[in-house]
Amino acid sequence: MKTKTLKINDFRKEFDKFLRDHLERLMVCSSFSSIINYTPLTGGKRLRPYLIALFSQAIGLPSELYMKLGVAVELFHSGSLIHDDLPAIDNDDFRRGKPSLHKAFDEASAILAGDFLMLYPVKVLQELTINEHLKFLLINEWIRTALSIIEGEYLDVTYEPSSNTKDVNRIHRLKTAELFGFCFSSPFICADRMEEAKKMKETGLRFGHIFQVLDDIKDKLQPIEILGKTPGKDEKLNRPSILRFMSPEEALNTSEKDFKTLLENIEYPEVCEGLKKLWKLIVKA
Amino acid sequence: MKTKTLKINDFRKEFDKFLRDHLERLMVCSSFSSIINYTPLTGGKRLRPYLIALFSQAIGLPSELYMKLGVAVELFHSGSLIHDDLPAIDNDDFRRGKPSLHKAFDEASAILAGDFLMLYPVKVLQELTINEHLKFLLINEWIRTALSIIEGEYLDVTYEPSSNTKDVNRIHRLKTAELFGFCFSSPFICADRMEEAKKMKETGLRFGHIFQVLDDIKDKLQPIEILGKTPGKDEKLNRPSILRFMSPEEALNTSEKDFKTLLENIEYPEVCEGLKKLWKLIVKA
Numbered sequence A, B: 001m002k003t004k005t006l007k008i009n010d011f012r013k014e015f016d017k018f019l020r021d022h023l024e025r026l027m028v029c030s031s032f033s034s035i036i037n038y039t040p041l042t043g044g045k046r047l048r049p050y051l052i053a054l055f056s057q058a059i060g061l062p063s064e065l066y067m068k069l070g071v072a073v074e075l076f077h078s079g080s081l082i083h084d085d086l087p088a089i090d091n092d093d094f095r096r097g098k099p100s101l102h103k104a105f106d107e108a109s110a111i112l113a114g115d116f117l118m119l120y121p122v123k124v125l126q127e128l129t130i131n132e133h134l135k136f137l138l139i140n141e142w143i144r145t146a147l148s149i150i151e152g153e154y155l156d157v158t159y160e161p162s163s164n165t166k167d168v169n170r171i172h173r174l175k176t177a178e179l180f181g182f183c184f185s186s187p188f189i190c191a192d193r194m195e196e197a198k199k200m201k202e203t204g205l206r207f208g209h210i211f212q213v214l215d216d217i218k219d220k221l222q223p224i225e226i227l228g229k230t231p232g233k234d235e236k237l238n239r240p241s242i243l244r245f246m247s248p249e250e251a252l253n254t255s256e257k258d259f260k261t262l263l264e265n266i267e268y269p270e271v272c273e274g275l276k277k278l279w280k281l282i283v284k285a
Helices: A008-024 A030-038 A047-058 A063-085 A107-126 A132-157 A165-190 A194-221 A248-263 A269-284 B008-024 B030-038 B047-058 B063-085 B107-126 B132-157 B165-190 B194-221 B248-263 B269-284
Strands: none
Touching: A008 A030, A008 A047, A008 A063, A008 A269, A030 A107, A030 B132, A047 A063, A047 A165, A047 A194, A047 A269, A063 A107, A063 A132, A063 A165, A063 B107, A107 A132, A107 B063, A107 B107, A107 B132, A132 A165, A132 B030, A132 B107, A132 B132, A165 A194, A194 A248, A194 A269, A248 A269, B008 B030, B008 B047, B008 B063, B008 B269, B030 B107, B047 B063, B047 B165, B047 B194, B047 B269, B063 B107, B063 B132, B063 B165, B107 B132, B132 B165, B165 B194, B194 B248, B194 B269, B248 B269
């Protein structure tokens, strides 16, 4: 049977509209609302919601459900980027080619918008139309993931360049890969398929590692016009990067091999097709 | 029947031990753990957990349950104070008579510890031993409260001194009173007494307003040695204060009247007794 694979560009348009509509219904005062909306609605590849949608479509989840899962993940991700960009952390004036939130508004707004966006996803998940037991399991997994990301960010900021690859991998797992683990597993939790959720979480963590390596390579090699944020930051800020231990070519080759092995663990051909296209898109960019 | 009222000093000792034990079991790396622990374990009156305990004891909730509810509220409160104190917001170098977290460590640590402490309570509530439906209702109420506090903080920071008392009251409701509403109502949610939860939430909101007025008075009149943080901040930072519209004496008199009316809504004599002692403690301080 030939299945149709969801295209990321089509999905992005649909998701952007869904996200905008969702944010319009936020019950906060209008000035705070503009600040909260700024980063989530300023571009973004919507990679994470796309991954959720790929798996969700493959197992027949309703679109209202997986779009909301995507909103939760994307808003948390935005909140975490807003805090990352602050002068006291990465001090980056640009994000997705536009001024970072603390440059477009001010630092106090950026701190509070980040706080809001990191907490708000719990509300989104609470409102999903799944039964209370599955919701309980999903929020358990979510809160564990979200706290891991914050710890990973702390380890990233306080990283000692004398660390070994094991330390770097741990930081990358917490900071980046855990959220991909959630994207790969959460559709299965919502479908009450816990064995698969567990397996796909592991696969998602591996995908997250590969994604982080590609990100490290891009940070080193890409100009700001393509990267949309200040390049060379990892080295300048002494941040953990796998490129301290191998060349970009070596890193890319290893990742490609890992990616191919990873695909063998996924039994849904349309998901594999989508991931392969995604790989090309990320490597090409 | 004569009931014994829980004394705040006895409770504080017990709660401090419970909180310390709880934080010791946090599964994060040790350096981040010291940063997370700093503010929650640096003093604090434990007023909010005490209020939860008062109501909980009156309706016979197990102590393990209400102590954890107290931990959730107190940790969120600490996280929110950490972000408040940051240079971009209140820029306060002192908290509870000790250096604020960003002075004791650094700003990046303070941002990330605040993020962690504001999210972590969801995990604490998820782990309560109540049934999944009550947990769902409790987390609904919690996340609504937490998001209100962040919005209130935003309104506080961007306050225009030309606003009227209605605006100031709204800010104080979101920023301060909502958390008291949760302290008053959450024991009843856990006990599946939803009608009372609703009624006590309203009473808690009124208590929160009174508390904020007393706080405004203290900010104006107390020296730093007693206040533990920099006094006169409301005026200096153009923050909303009820004292823009009335004298401290007038504010105190109105509050005292409001407090007496409020007590009439509470049918548990030991809770009223505890609240009266608390009132004396706050006014005297």
